[in-house]
Every structure is written in structure tokens, then in C-alpha cells.
């Protein structure tokens with residue numbers, strides 16, 4: 124039987140609709156909408172596109188968008204000062220510093236200066252700790268989006284054998300923490316894992332976050348498994364053009380999987396939607412509002 128294709132664009136639209144409703148309720152009760160500040164340093168073309176999309180979607184759901192576009196030569200001290208100003212600004216509920224930062228800037232120092240309650244990327248060590256000990260927190264957007272998509276395939280993830288390929292701080296590790304919170308039995312595989320295909324074949328839920336085009340093959344997939352492809356890889360396409368592919372060989376894996384996300388149109392669109400959701404959560408945390 125052909126796999127269920129999990130439509131990330133449609134699910135992201137549902138998440139944004141819910142965020143827009145939450146924002147309306149907040150405006151009605153508190154008189155003003157949550158605000159998201161995005162800081163972009165330099166001219167990285169991909170980052171510029173992300174920041175433009177984030178700002179447009181922030182406004183679309185009725186939130187306030189604050190954009191700070193700084194030249195590549197901006198000093199670390201100036202960026203730190205801006206982050207501290209945003210921390211103190213009551214109209215700003217979420218702060219996102221777009222990565223990568225220029226080489227002369229210590230990204231870790233900048234990210235660790237963001238008030239953890241405004242850290243809508245969920246990268247601050249305080250939020251990493253809160254996630255692992257199961258406290259209410261701001262969870263990184265891409266893993267959150269991936270978990271929402273997995274739940275479109277089955278009503279509950281409880282008890283599933285989950286394999287996450289990749290152990291980065293922004294995807295693999297928080298993904299593992301989230302799935303553990305969903306009561307999955309979690310294995311984290313990485314570049315040093317022995318017999319990766321064999322490990323993957325144990326997965327009822329497989330999340331690939333590696334950055335290697337079409338690494339995961341059909342015979343790595345347990346029949347009926349849920350496959351969430353986080354990878355975004357640009358590869359040569361037809362007629363001298365390029366195209367995007369994931370970390371999963373989509374066509375062949377879709378023949379065996381029970382449900383699968385495409386690339387593009389899977390996890391990608393979920394990331395900004397979850398960022399907006401996190402901004403609402405940040406507002407609620409700051410105002411002491413329960414979920």
C-alpha cells in the first residue's frame with residue numbers, strides 16, 4: 124500500500140490559523156499583540172529570505188514584527204547591546220537572532236544573552252535543560268514541527284520505537300528529548316553509529332536530520348514506519364538547474380513506509396509556523412498565563 128503523504132504545508136497553515144486565533148484572544152484580553160524581534164547580521168542570501176518570510180508570516184497572524192538588519196561588520200558588543208535592549212523591551216516577547224552570524228561574532232555568547240523566556244528558538248541552555256527535565260519551556264521549532272507531523276500519522280506516539288539520525292543541538296538532540304516526552308523508546312544515531320541501516324530498521328518512527336542527500340534507502344525502512352525527513356539538500360537537477368531533496372530517498376522509501384513527509388513541503392514549512400506558536404507561548408510564559 125502506498126504511504127500516507129504528510130502535507131507539511133497544510134499542517135503549517137493549520138498551526139498558523141490556531142496562532143492567529145490565540146493572538147486575537149490575547150489582544151482582546153491584554154490590549155496588544157505579542158511581538159517577535161528578528162535580528163539579521165550580514166548579507167547571507169538564504170538568511171535574508173528566511174527573515175523576510177518570518178516577518179511576513181508574523182504580521183499575517185496579527186503579531187507585531189520588529190526587524191533589525193545590521194551590516195556584516197557590526198561588532199559583537201553592538202549585537203549584545205541590541206539583544207539586551209530587546210530583553211528589556213516589554214513589547215518584544217520573542218527574540219530570534221538569525222544564524223549563521225559573521226565569523227568575528229561568538230554566536231554562543233549572543234544566544235546565551237537572550238532572556239530564556241524570550242528565546243523562541245529554544246537554544247538557550249536554560250531551555251535545553253527545561254526540555255530534558257520536562258518543564259514548560261520554549262522548544263526548538265524544527266523538532267516541534269516534526270513531532271506535530273508525526274502525530275498526523277498516528278493518534279499517539281506512545282510506545283513507538285523512534286530512531287533519530289543526527290545529534291545536532293538544533294535538531295537531533297531536542298528531537299530525541301521531545302520524543303522521549305511523548306513516551307517513545309528513543310535511539311539517537313549519528314556519524315559513528317555501527318550498522319545504521321540495521322538501527323533504522325528497528326524504527327516505527329524514523330526522523331532523518333543529517334544533511335546527506337537521500338542517505339536513507341528503502342531497505343532501511345521497517346514496513347509501515349512513519350518517516351519524517353528534516354534534511355534540506357540542494358543538488359543538481361535537470362537542465363543545469365538545482366533541486367531540493369531530503370535525507371531520505373523519497374520515491375523508493377514511500378513504497379515501504381506507512382507515512383512519509385516530502386521535501387520540499389514537509390518539515391520545512393512547519394519551522395516558521397512553530398516559531399510563531401513559540402512567540403505566543405513566550406508571551407504566555409512572561410504573563411504567567413497557563414496553557
Ligand code: NAD
Nearest residue numbers: 265289290291294313314332333334353354355390391394
Ligand atoms: P548538523 O550538520 O549540525 O548535524 C548533522 C548530524 O548528522 C550530526 O549529528 C552527525 O553526527 C550526523 N551525521 C553526519 N553524517 C552521518 C552519517 N553518515 N550517518 C549518520 N549520521 C550522520 O545538521 P543539522 O543542523 O542538524 O541539520 C540536519 C539537516 O536538517 C540538514 O539537511 C539541514 O539543512 C536540515 N534542517 C532543516 C530544517 C527545516 O526547517 N526543515 C531546520 C534545520 C535543519
